[in-house]
Amino acid sequence: MGTATTLPPRTAETPATQPHRRDRRTLSGLGFLAPFLVLYILFLFGPSLYGFVMSFFNASLVKGGLSSFAGFGNYAEAFSTPEFWSALWHTVWFTILTTPPLVVLALVFALLADRLVRGRWFFRLVFFAPYVLPSAVVALIWVWLYTPDLGLLNDWVAKLPGNLAAPTWLGDPSWAMISVALTTVWWTIGFNFVLYLAGLQDIPRDLYEASAIDGASPWKQITRITIPLLGRTTTLVAVLQVIASLKIFDQIYLMTGGGPDFATRPAIQYIYDVGFTDYRVGYASAVSMVLFALILVVSLVWFWLVRRQERVS
Amino acid sequence: MQTFPKHGVSRRDLLGSAGLLALSGALVGCGVARSGFTGQPPAANVLTYWNLLGGGDGVRMKEMEAVYQKANPDVDLEAVTLTWGNPYYTKLSLATLGAQPPDVAISHLTRVSTLATAGLLQPFPPEALARHGMTPDKFVERAIQGGTIDGQIYAIPLDTHPFVMFYNTDICEKAGLLDSDGNLKDVDDPEAFIDAMAAAKGITKAWGGAMSTIADPATDWRCFFTLYSQLGGTLLTGSAPEQIVETDKAVEVLKYMRRLTVEEKVMPTDIDYGGAVALFANGRAAFYFEGEWEVSTFLTAKMPFSMQRYPLLFGEEYAVQADSHTFVLPGQAEIPDDRLDRTLGFIRSMLDQGLTWGGGGHIPTWLPVQESAEYKAIKPQSNYADVAESAVYDPPAWYSGSGSNFENIAGAVIGEVLTGRSQPEAAVTRMQIGISKLARTPSPL
Numbered sequence: 132m133g134t135a136t137t138l139p140p141r142t143a144e145t146p147a148t149q150p151h152r153r154d155r156r157t158l159s160g161l162g163f164l165a166p167f168l169v170l171y172i173l174f175l176f177g178p179s180l181y182g183f184v185m186s187f188f189n190a191s192l193v194k195g196g197l198s199s200f201a202g203f204g205n206y207a208e209a210f211s212t213p214e215f216w217s218a219l220w221h222t223v224w225f226t227i228l229t230t231p232p233l234v235v236l237a238l239v240f241a242l243l244a245d246r247l248v249r250g251r252w253f254f255r256l257v258f259f260a261p262y263v264l265p266s267a268v269v270a271l272i273w274v275w276l277y278t279p280d281l282g283l284l285n286d287w288v289a290k291l292p293g294n295l296a297a298p299t300w301l302g303d304p305s306w307a308m309i310s311v312a313l314t315t316v317w318w319t320i321g322f323n324f325v326l327y328l329a330g331l332q333d334i335p336r337d338l339y340e341a342s343a344i345d346g347a348s349p350w351k352q353i354t355r356i357t358i359p360l361l362g363r364t365t366t367l368v369a370v371l372q373v374i375a376s377l378k379i380f381d382q383i384y385l386m387t388g389g390g391p392d393f394a395t396r397p398a399i400q401y402i403y404d405v406g407f408t409d410y411r412v413g414y415a416s417a418v419s420m421v422l423f424a425l426i427l428v429v430s431l432v433w434f435w436l437v438r439r440q441e442r443v444s
Numbered sequence: 445m446q447t448f449p450k451h452g453v454s455r456r457d458l459l460g461s462a463g464l465l466a467l468s469g470a471l472v473g474c475g476v477a478r479s480g481f482t483g484q485p486p487a488a489n490v491l492t493y494w495n496l497l498g499g500g501d502g503v504r505m506k507e508m509e510a511v512y513q514k515a516n517p518d519v520d521l522e523a524v525t526l527t528w529g530n531p532y533y534t535k536l537s538l539a540t541l542g543a544q545p546p547d548v549a550i551s552h553l554t555r556v557s558t559l560a561t562a563g564l565l566q567p568f569p570p571e572a573l574a575r576h577g578m579t580p581d582k583f584v585e586r587a588i589q590g591g592t593i594d595g596q597i598y599a600i601p602l603d604t605h606p607f608v609m610f611y612n613t614d615i616c617e618k619a620g621l622l623d624s625d626g627n628l629k630d631v632d633d634p635e636a637f638i639d640a641m642a643a644a645k646g647i648t649k650a651w652g653g654a655m656s657t658i659a660d661p662a663t664d665w666r667c668f669f670t671l672y673s674q675l676g677g678t679l680l681t682g683s684a685p686e687q688i689v690e691t692d693k694a695v696e697v698l699k700y701m702r703r704l705t706v707e708e709k710v711m712p713t714d715i716d717y718g719g720a721v722a723l724f725a726n727g728r729a730a731f732y733f734e735g736e737w738e739v740s741t742f743l744t745a746k747m748p749f750s751m752q753r754y755p756l757l758f759g760e761e762y763a764v765q766a767d768s769h770t771f772v773l774p775g776q777a778e779i780p781d782d783r784l785d786r787t788l789g790f791i792r793s794m795l796d797q798g799l800t801w802g803g804g805g806h807i808p809t810w811l812p813v814q815e816s817a818e819y820k821a822i823k824p825q826s827n828y829a830d831v832a833e834s835a836v837y838d839p840p841a842w843y844s845g846s847g848s849n850f851e852n853i854a855g856a857v858i859g860e861v862l863t864g865r866s867q868p869e870a871a872v873t874r875m876q877i878g879i880s881k882l883a884r885t886p887s888p889l
Binding site for chain 1: 530533534537538541562563564657658659661712714715716718719722723842843848849852856857859860863865881885886888889
């Protein structure tokens with residue numbers, strides 16, 4: 132940010148007219164915001180608040196009103212229920228499995244695509260194309276690939292040297308989440324890839340030229356120039372990715388239904404199951420609030436990281 | 445920058461007010477659209493019908509709908525097919541709560557008590573049923589009784605769909621398993637059943653039988669519940685773990701099921717629904733175990749096969765897991781007579797087309813069809829029609845029924861036994877603890 136300013140000194144304005152202008156400005160500002168604000172309050176803030184209230188009641192989907200007061204009973208039940216903890220763990224486990232490859236591979240592919248002279252558009256398209264597919268299509272494709280005994284992937288594994296037996300991708304509790312993670316990496320890597328490509332465009336070319344004159348190898352350039360200068364992109368990509376992964380639902384619901392033996396049921400599906408299937412919306416609200424708190428903490432850490440980075444630069 | 449005209453309207457003001465105006469316009473628009481989503485009665489000639497019938501069932505149901513539509517050109521039939529299982533019942537519940545239920549919907553019989561207790565269904569008035577000739581004595585007793593709660597009929601059963609056994613006639617003949625009439629020899633014995641599958645395995649060089657074991661709790665539950673009922677086991681006699689299932693009988697059944705896959709290796713340990721169908725259709729397994737609805741798949745494949753009731757492996761009295769597709773009237777308000785009559789006319793039309801439906805493997809519960817010579821002539825679909833009265837249905841509870849959490853929890857651990865990842869004793873304990881927790885949760889109904 133520049134320090135020079137052309138703003139007229141504020142003290143010059145007489146205090147008598149200022150509040151009036153402020154009001155007008157606030158009013159027109161609100162006018163701009165109104166379409167968004169009203170929808171936001173109606174469809175996000177209002178229901179969330181209602182959900183928060185409901186989490187303290189034994190509310191049922193099929194009964195009117197809030198039903199009897201439960202105090203912290205729903206929260207106590209959630210924290211003492213192994214299914215809740217395992218669902219939360221599946222969400223975290225999915226995040227752990229997907230975030231590192233989605234950040235690192237996106238960077239690697241972006242670096243490679245950026246170095247290409249010809250056909251760059253092709254590789255950009257190839258990596259980004261899966262991202263535009265709807266989750267249902269992705270799930271369908273990969274369920275076919277993963278089909279035990281007959282699927283394409285099993286066929287490939289069988290052709291590998293070493294007589295490997297393919298795992299039962301989606302059917303083995305210890306493999307199912309890994310299989311879903313693999314699908315997700317293929318599906319969503321394009322988004323991070325594009326963010327990295329944009330970040331790469333922002334790095335001044337003369338830095339590379341200067342370092343090349345000083346005798347820096349391409350590897351040195353990547354580790355000393357590219358990666359450090361992509362720092363802010365990496366923070367953005369990493370945290371957007373963590374938040375996206377914590378919200379995992381579609382692929383798992385479509386591919387495994389949370390199975391086998393509930394080994395992949397994520398927190399959101401647990402909320403869906405207890406809330407809509409079991410009609411226990413009070414309890415489901417309490418679980419949602421816990422997940423909300425978890426995502427909030429992650430977001431706060433992000434803000435803290437970004438603030439610190441801005442101060443450094 | 446930062447200078448504002450003292451008079452007149454600034455661009456910001458204009459845009460700002462335009463924003464507010466547009467918004468109020470949108471809200472007014474909502475006001476106009478409201479009649480669409482707050483439940484004004486639909487147009488007089490529309491009949492909305494929801495079902496969860498996919499695959500071969502879906503194709504047959506479409507045929508039957510077309511016949512009805514042709515006979516009733518003045519009615520605008522709007523049929524919607526949704527995903528089977530919990531998602532379907534969730535949508536049906538939410539639509540009813542939102543005062544936008546379909547006129548008529550398919551429900552599994554085992555789900556009817558939950559829906560009715562939740563106040564989401566209207567009972568069928570007996571005099572209205574009589575008006576359309578649908579008196580209770582014209583249905584399979586077990587099925588119509590299952591839909592009667594406190595003396596009121598909440599469900600009109602269309603069929604009974606038991607768990608059955610398909611077999612490949614070519615392979616079984618080569619394995620010496622057919623009698624002189626070309627029917628399967630008696631396999632109603634735990635050892636004879638395994639021997640037959642082992643003999644078939646010798647011919648297929650792959651598997652004796654196939655049954656979905658992974659990502660499919662419902663199928664695993666159907667097989668378990670069939671055998672458990674043959675042993676005379678009871679379910680949900682209370683909410684304590686040992687009252688959920690009887691430990692000894694459940695362990696005995698699971699030990700036997702585990703023998704089939706893990707020890708005797710006559711059935712694959714890891715196979716999903718589609719994979720099991722493919723194994724049978726490709727002749728890599730001589731037997732296939734599933735609900736009878738898969739008959740359409742194998743008829744389409746033009747393969748040599750037949751089907752009959754699932755064998756009686758334990759005990760003396762035959763029992764088999766089954767469920768029924770039924771017609772229900774979703775809604776929280778009483779239904780006007782003209783709409784009710786139109787709906788009942790549709791249901792009657794579906795029942796009368798029981799031959800089409802029965803061709804898909806289901807046993808018609810409408811006796812005028814089931815007892816007809818035409819139905820008996822449909823082979824192999826009518827081979828097992830007599831098991832409708834031996835059908836055992838999932839016990840009633842707010843978390844039980846077809847595709848429910850009860851089946852999901854029980855089926856998941858049964859699947860773990862079939863795949864060899866869990867021991868029978870541990871699996872029964874987990875089943876008991878998991879369902880007991882649901883049983884002890886106060887009912888949200």
